[in-house]
Amino acid sequence: MDVASRNVECLVKEHRTLMSHFGRVQIHCSRLMSAQLAEIEDLRAQARAGSLQAHRHLAQAASTRDLPLQ
16 A cells, blocks of 8 residues: 555544544534523523513502502
8 A cells, every 4th residue: 555545544534533523522512502592591481580570569569559650
């Protein structure tokens, strides 16, 4: 086998190794992104619930004091 053929074989082997690692990194990043998306959605739901609760408290306070809601 000549030098050029060995170099091509080494490049092919290195490419396979790199693509294997790349695939694992991509899977890891996809899992992280999914977890972050779930956390963001949970935080948004908590914020909406908190906002609704605050609005209810304001409405209740305004109704007991006959204050207009703004």
